[in-house]
Amino acid sequence: MFKELDPILHSQLRLAVISLLIGVREAEFTFIKEKTNATAGNLSVQIQKLKEAGYVEVTKQFKDNYPLTICKISAKGITAFEAYVQVLQEYLKPT
């Protein structure tokens, strides 16, 4: 019996964001937008969903008088990602 894939992570853009953040400590919103080729609006919504799930921490500050959003994966996010990959591996294991 296969475990269910985490619905928060099993979405193209949210999975892309988490996969990016797992490789770096923290990243600016513009970096994530550039690497995922997503629109700012869509990305904001998905980051908000990840934040609500406790998978990412979002910090808002100012840089040269412009608003700056920094995203960082949380410990809960790392655990969820590892569990997601583990379940994925089980699915893909030859039977």
Add this chain to the structure above:
Amino acid sequence: MKETKELSQEESLKLITEMIQKAKSSQFNENGTSAILWGSVVGFCGLTSFAQRYWHFSIGFDVWLLALFAIVPQIFIGVTEGRKRIVKTDIEKGLDAVWLVYGISIFALVAYLNIIPSATESILKAENIELLQKNTLTNIIEKRAPITYSFSSLMMIIYAFPTLVTGLIKQFKPMIFGAIFCYACFIISLYTTATYDNLMTGLVGIGNWLIPGLILRNMHFKAKQ
């Protein structure tokens, strides 16, 4: 990239690999400016000092002052590169901490080399001691600047190094404060005799390692429960 797209397991794995690769390719932000700056300055100062001693001439000022002035462009480079950085990895954070503590250590060593001779002279003067040197060929006796080194002070610069790097990387405040306490004891030890240097070393052991270590152990057991 759209959020609504239904992903198959294979697509998920492909996406994860692709994004991790993209993150990896963004990890080389270091452009070598700092290394080039310090390599040029220290290389020039070292070779000029050698040339002055070897060919017996003087340029009229201490060439190593240039190394001190190089701190100004270094700060500018650090701030500019920090502003440009849109992603920060664990490796970069670790490297930042190492270079920062290296900078503090160099600054502390420069302070040590400048303060110790005059401080030692004052201590010896208080004990009615004056250092003299005798030329055995001419029998001329001259006053000599004391070059007594304070071993404990030098060790304190090294003691603070791992504590501050660990504290900065892990954002563990007791270690950051422990290292700051160590630097404070280092500054005091520059002006004190060997007896009090030992006292400072003892205090540093407690403030720099023992207290942060006990706090860390306490947190570890709490987390385990």
